[in-house]
């Protein structure tokens with residue numbers, strides 16, 4: 396298998412734990428284990444009593460039931476748990492794509508959604524969105540990309556990196572186009588729940604289209620990326636079976652303590668998601684004021700969903716070098732847009748509690 400380097404994660408591998416203040420995270424403020432264990436009276440004891448054996452391949456029934464409660468039509472048997480969403484991207488593409496076949500990927504996007512698809516040997520077309528058009532979705536553009544060999548369409552809403560959500564009309568139209576051709580939609584919903592206006596929340600794709608796979612995780616809206624648990628939900632048993640068969644070659648099953656803790660968290664998922672959304676909504680005006688104050692440097696399309704903004708940085712030099720210098724000198728880490736093939740942009744993350752400090756430090760550094 397040939398696969399190109401994962402530019403986002405390569406950059407973070409180098410910088411994330413070196414810079415003092417992370418100002419580009421895609422997750423929300425994490426929880427302490429102790430906080431999680433206060434959610435139910437017997438949680439602490441259950442964790443200590445847990446036997447650390449193998450777990451069920453699809454995920455424990457307790458976990459799959461807690462996950463399925465978040466869907467209208469998908470039940471526990473329609474869920475496959477994963478070692479976080481990243482495993483879902485890998486398994487889905489490798490289970491469903493082969494040389495001679497074709498996938499369409501909404502871009503820019505989280506890099507593995509493109510590179511893992513390419514690594515299957517399938518042809519990959521990008522459904523490209525652009526800053527000049529306010530990151531709009533071009534449905535005619537999508538129609539032009541569809542082929543007889545198209546097997547999978549990857550969507551992501553709320554979106555990394557633009558921080559915008561897909562409109563209900565666009566979402567419905569894409570699913571309709573897919574249904575007419577029996578194309579699988581891999582819908583990356585990892586930021587679902589973080590719409591700034593809850594009325595913008597889309598249905599889970601797997602609830603409205605039987606060949607859609609909803610991909611989710613506790614890494615983002617629930618603030619638990621260190622537990623490394625994600626899942627797929629899909630009402631087509633054949634699709635889930637094919638993906639589960641491949642999981643036997645990657646992780647087999649999930650970590651037992653993580654399964655228990657994630658089931659616990661998801662039983663209180665609404666409260667945890669709301670905690671993250673409130674933080675995002677409290678931080679956004681600070682980012683907005685910063686962008687306005689620094690209008691000579693930054694412009695943007697104001698984000699509408701999730702914890703990420705993707706402004707353009709107007710400097711003469713190289714934006715990636717600028718990010719590296721800022722990390723090294725000011726200890727503030729922004730993600731250069733080059734990792735998304737958007738070299739004029741930077742990613743700002745505003746889902747963490749120390750956002751005011753990080754912005755303040757950046758402001759002082761800029762002078």
Ligand SMILES: Cc1ncc(COP(=O)(O)O)c(C=O)c1O
Pocket residue numbers: 421478479480481482505551555583585612613614620624625
């Ligand atoms: C859109 C998107 N999908 C998937 C992932 C992977 O998430 P996880 O940490 O749960 O593997 C990320 C992480 O940043 C992401 O932004």
